[in-house]
Amino acid sequence: MLFPQIRLRSTFAQTELQIEKPIQEIQQPNAEMTMEQPKAELTMERIPSRLTIDQTQAREDMDLKSVGRRIEEAAQLGYQNWLAGLARVAQDGNEMMRIENGGGAIVRQAKRNSEGPPKEFNIGWIPSHFSVKIDYEPGSVDIQWQVRRPVVDVEVKKPIHQYIPGFTQVNLANYNSINIDFENLRHVGTGGYEQKI
Incomplete structure (x- = not known):
């Protein structure tokens, strides 16, 4: 089917x-x-320190004197000796003027002129204390600077x-x-x- x-x-x-x-x-x-860096400016001003040492007195204490100082001392000593001699001669003259009064003026003058002054001795320091003079002036430094910023130029594409x-x-x-x-x-x-x- x-x-x-x-x-x-x-x-x-x-x-x-x-x-x-x-x-x-x-x-x-x-x-x-482009980049440019200008240099910074730096200025320095310096005043140097100063140290002075004066040892003139110490050298004089050790008898190491300059010629000028020796001449000055010799002139001063001569002048003082001249004044002392002048006073002594005047005193001796005054005593001699009164010789008629007695009193032994010639003996006293002879004794005074023959004997020197008494010797003195004491402890001393050579050179003496603080004979070296020291003076110090500190120095200084002044620093000034000026910073320069960089110059940057950028061109974008x-x-x-x-x-x-x-x-x-x-x-x-x-x-x-x-x-x-x-x-x-x-x-x-x-x-x-x-x-x-």
Whole structure:
């Protein structure tokens, strides 16, 4: 016995894509930079320290005197001796004027002129204390500076950008279809009529 059959065959529609990729180019030129560093200015003013040592008195205490000092002392000593001699001669003259009064003026003058002054001795330091004079003036340093800032000049370069957009084209490669087929299909009518479809 043959059963009727309906056969369906269908195909799906197929699309076709044509794609053009986008193109992008970016170039970044280097920036230009110039830098200049001016020199700093530095000024220094220095006053040197001063140390003075005067050992004149210490050298005189050790009898190491300069010629000028020796001449000055000799002149002073001569003047004092002259004044002392003048006073002594005047005193002796006054005593001799009164010789008639007695009293032994000649004996006293002879004794005075023959004997020197009494000798004195004491502890001494050569050179004497604080005979070296020291004077110190400290120095100073004045420093002035002026800082110079760097001069920086930067020229920025914009990027070079090229862009070609892409696109997509959609086409229908195959259309959809349906095919219907009948097998063993019959129509039976009245009166024994039969027809194959």
